[in-house]
Amino acid sequence: MSTIIMAACWPLQGMSASQKAVLISLADQANDDGVCWPAVGTIAARTCLSERAVRDALAWLQAAGAVFREYRHNTSTYYTVCPKRFDPSKAPVESKRTTKRKTNVAANAAPPAAAAPGADAAPPANAAVPPANAAPPPANAAGLEGQMPPPNHQLNHHLTANEPSPPAAQSARGGGKQEKADEETALQAACKHTWAAYNQAFEQRYGVKPVRNQVVNANVKTLVKRLGYEEAPLVAAWYVLSVNESFVVKNSHGVGVLVNQAEGYRTQWARGQAVTATAAQAADKSSANFDAIEEAKRLSRQRKEGGNA
Template identity: 30%
Template structure:
C-alpha cells in the first residue's frame, strides 16, 4: 500500500463510487503507483458489480487519474496492470459534470415528476373548488364590499430546520466508515454513543481527525485488530495515533517492550558505573 497515494486519493474532488475504486487501487499500489488487482477483487472491496467497477475505471482513466494496460500470456488472460497518475488528473468540464450528475441521479429524476404532478393536480383542484363554490356565509349574508375575509386562517409557517452539524464531524465519520468497510466488508456500528465519541475526537484533534481516523483503521496493532478497530480505541489513543500518523512510525507492543528492555539495561549499566566511581574515586582520594 502506498500511503502517499492513499492520502492523495482521499483529497481528490471526485464522486464517491469513483473514489472507492481509486482507494482500492491505491491500497494495492506500490510507491510507483503500479498494481495488478483483479476486477472481482475490486468489486468485492468496493461493494459493487464488476460492470460498475469497469465503468468507474473508465471514468478515472478518461480524466487522467490512471492508465490501464491489458496483460495476456499466450491464450491466458491476466489481470490488467493499473498505473495511478494522480498528478495528471483533469477535473471534468461543467457540461460533462452536469451530464454525469443527471445520469447518477436517474432514479431520483424518475421518482420526482409524479410527486410534482400529483402536488400540482391537488393544488389545481383546491384552487378551482375555492373559486367556483362560494362559502355558505357569503350566500346567506349581504356583501360587505369587494374584499372578502377568508373563512380559514393561513397555515402557520413551519419552523426552520436545525443547522447542519459540524462538517468536520461528518467528514471524520465518513473517513472512518469508508476505511472500515474496505477492511471488514461490513458497516461499523453507529449510535448516539459513537456520534458523541466522534465529536470528542474532532475537539481533540481538530482538522487532523479524518486523517487519523483512516490511519487508525489501517493500523495492524494486535490490540486494535482484536477489537475490530472500534471507535472506543480510536478515542482513547487519539493523541498517540496522531503522533504515529504525523511521523509515519507505528509503535507496536513488541517495539515498546524492546525499548523498555533497552532502557532497563542502560539504567543497570549506569548504576554499576556509579558504584565503581564511588569505590575507586574514594580510594584515589585517600591515596
C-alpha cells in the first residue's frame, strides 16, 4: 500500500460511493508510483460491489482522469492511480449503460394504480407505443435481470451481448482457483518489474544488456519469492549499482550471486550501506580480538579461584 497515493485519494470529491470505493481499493494496492494490477473480481470482493458495478466505476474514473488502464493480452490489466489528474467535469454524469437500463424499465413499467381503466383512456405523451405488427414475446423470455446490456466498448470489449450475468456467489473451490490465478499473475508482474530494475541498473554499470535465459528467469522468480514483490526490484537494482565486492564484480553482478545471499544483501540495502571486503575483515578481526579478551578473563578467574582454594 502507498500512503502517498492513499492520502491524495481520500479528499477527492465529486464521485459516487461506489466510484470512491473502487478508487480507494486501487490506491490501497498501489505502489508509490500508483501502479497496481488487481483483477475485477478481487476489487468486487474488496468493495462488496458486483463486477458490473466495478467495471462501471472504473470506466467513470478513467474518464475523469483518476485512473489510467493499460490493457494487456492474456494477462492482468495495469492500473495507474492519478489523483492529481482527477477532473469530474470530464466524466459523463451518467453512463450509457445506466441510462439505457432506466429507459427500458420506464418503457416496460406498469401504468399507475390510480389511472382510470377504460378504452377511452389516453396514453401518456411519452409512453412507448409498440408497432401494430409487433409479435408478442415468447412465453419463456428472460426478464431484465437475466440479461446483460450491450458491452461498453471502452471497458467490456471482451464481453458479448448474450453473455449471462456472473453468479452472485462462487463456490469455495472456484474461489480458490481464482485466488491462485490472481497470485500467479501478481508473481509474474513482480518478476517482470524485478528484471526491469536489474536490467536497467546492469546497463547503467556495464553498458551492455545482461544475459537472460531459463536459469536467470528461475533465479529472478526465487528472488521475488524470498524478498517479496515490493522489495525485490529495489534490492536487485541496488545490488548492481552499490555492491563492489571483488567476487561479485568478478562475476559481473550475476543474479545467481544475488539469490545465494539475498537476505544479507537485503539487510545491507535496508541499512543503506554495502559491506565491503575490508569492512568484513575488520569486523572479523574485532570479533576475534573480543573472543581472545574474554578467554583471557576466563583463565584469569580460574587461576584466582584455584589460588584461593
